Amino acid sequence: MSADRRVDVLVAGLGPGGCAAALAAHAQGLGTLAVEARGPQGTRAQLILVRPGAQAALRQLGLPDITEGRRTTTIRQVENRLRAALTAAVTAAGAAPPPPQSPHFSLCWRTSVAALDVGNDHVQVTLRDETTGALRHLQARHLIDATGGRLEALGRPPREAAGPSHWVITAEYTQPPWFEGIVGVRDRSTQELCLLFPTWGRRGVIAYLDALPGPGGDGLLLAQRFEAIAASLGLGPPLHPATAVDVFQRTLRQPSSDRVVPIGDAVGTVDVLTGNGASTAMEDAVQAVQAVAAAQRAGTAAAEAALTRMANEQVFARHRRAIGRGRLILAVRPVLERAWPAATLPHVGRDDVGPPPLLWPAVRLVFGRRPQAL
Numbered sequence: 012m013s014a015d016r017r018v019d020v021l022v023a024g025l026g027p028g029g030c031a032a033a034l035a036a037h038a039q040g041l042g043t044l045a046v047e048a049r050g051p052q053g054t055r056a057q058l059i060l061v062r063p064g065a066q067a068a069l070r071q072l073g074l075p076d077i078t079e080g081r082r083t084t085t086i087r088q089v090e091n092r093l094r095a096a097l098t099a100a101v102t103a104a105g106a107a108p109p110p111p112q113s114p115h116f117s118l119c120w121r122t123s124v125a126a127l128d129v130g131n132d133h134v135q136v137t138l139r140d141e142t143t144g145a146l147r148h149l150q151a152r153h154l155i156d157a158t159g160g161r162l163e164a165l166g167r168p169p170r171e172a173a174g175p176s177h178w179v180i181t182a183e184y185t186q187p188p189w190f191e192g193i194v195g196v197r198d199r200s201t202q203e204l205c206l207l208f209p210t211w212g213r214r215g216v217i218a219y220l221d222a223l224p225g226p227g228g229d230g231l232l233l234a235q236r237f238e239a240i241a242a243s244l245g246l247g248p249p250l251h252p253a254t255a256v257d258v259f260q261r262t263l264r265q266p267s268s269d270r271v272v273p274i275g276d277a278v279g280t281v282d283v284l285t286g287n288g289a290s291t292a293m294e295d296a297v298q299a300v301q302a303v304a305a306a307q308r309a310g311t312a313a314a315e316a317a318l319t320r321m322a323n324e325q326v327f328a329r330h331r332r333a334i335g336r337g338r339l340i341l342a343v344r345p346v347l348e349r350a351w352p353a354a355t356l357p358h359v360g361r362d363d364v365g366p367p368p369l370l371w372p373a374v375r376l377v378f379g380r381r382p383q384a385l
């Protein structure tokens with residue numbers, strides 16, 4: 012890449028939000044470069060829900076049924092499906108004759124945004140090749156920040172605390188589930204909640220341990236309890252080491268006011284308990300890119316600036332609504348938790364875990380209807 016290369020849109024980060032943004036930018040005919048700090052293979056085992064709004068956004072991108080008729084899937088599955096679509100689009104764009112007329116579309120894996128300088132009519136970006144350490148520069152008319160908030164370290168406005176934090180431990184196991192649907196167990200004294208989900212095709216189990224929201228918490232201690240619970244349930248060795256995450260609610264104080272358009276977790280964290288973060292990121296992405304495309308076609312610098320501001324405000328407002336739903340679920344967690352069978356953790360047997368009453372009506376209410384398989 013030459014030092015002065017220009018693109019219409021630089022998508023930074025290829026999680027669910029960034030992948031959807033890159034596909035949407037390509038579909039809008041914008042010259043697009045998408046960069047991802049990690050490699051092309053998704054590895055994250057977290058369960059995600061693809062909500063009806065996200066299914067609709069993905070349909071617009073030519074991905075009518077990413078979950079093959081399921082409501083839930085893993086973040087790995089979604090990332091890998093989206094990344095395969097991206098790779099196919101890059102190949103097709105490269106083959107389209109004559110190249111100068113077709114909008115450029117390319118992907119760089121193991122490449123990070125290392126610095127950025129936002130000007131009036133473009134963003135000057137420094138990219139770092141994570142394999143060689145080499146730096147290169149480009150100008151982007153808009154930058155879609157899909158890094159999950161990591162550009163804060165490069166001087167972008169920080170997200171602020173917006174609610175209580177709570178620890179979540181999660182891991183995936185390859186032993187087929189012995190149970191149907193979703194099962195769980197809670198500890199009355201600690202108010203910890205352990206949930207077990209079958210994975211895609213019932214090939215394994217994803218386990219979550221959620222601690223009560225509140226200040227403090229000890230991730231290491233909770234990770235040890237999680238391992239003891241997994242051993243008691245005979246889940247076997249995890250596919251990857253269990254991940255302990257301090258899920259704290261944070262959000263931007265106000266919409267971005269320049270050419271950097273944050274989406275997904277870069278706007279704010281949507282609480283894990285709603286299973287909604289990835290869906291929200293994908294919905295943000297499609298909305299943001301459509302608005303950025305309209306801004307770039309506006310014709311004057313003033314109109315482009317006004318439409319960019321509007322794009323940021325729209326994404327910010329819809330994302331805040333999703334965050335609000337997450338906070339609501341957190342607020343009623345002590346009540347929801349009582350629906351699960353009780354036992355003393357970590358010493359819990361397979362007979363102790365079970366579904367709560369009215370599981371599926373509740374799932375439909377909170378998470379939306381199951382998508383139609385095509």
Ligand SMILES: Cc1cc2nc3c(=O)[nH]c(=O)nc-3n(C[C@H](O)[C@H](O)[C@H](O)COP(=O)(O)OP(=O)(O)OC[C@H]3O[C@@H](n4cnc5c(N)ncnc54)[C@H](O)[C@@H]3O)c2cc1C
Nearest residue numbers: 024026028048058059123124159161275276286287288289
């Ligand atoms: C323990 C846990 C459980 C969760 N469970 C669920 C769930 O059940 N359901 C659900 O929907 N959500 C869940 N989430 C949240 C969900 O993972 C996020 O909301 C979702 O991944 C956000 O997507 P995103 O595209 O905004 O960002 P991310 O998925 O965070 O992707 C950001 C990407 O940017 C890349 N990146 C970072 N910095 C740079 C840089 N400088 N340059 C280039 N690339 C960069 C990263 O490598 C990453 O691939 C969970 C999260 C956690 C931590």
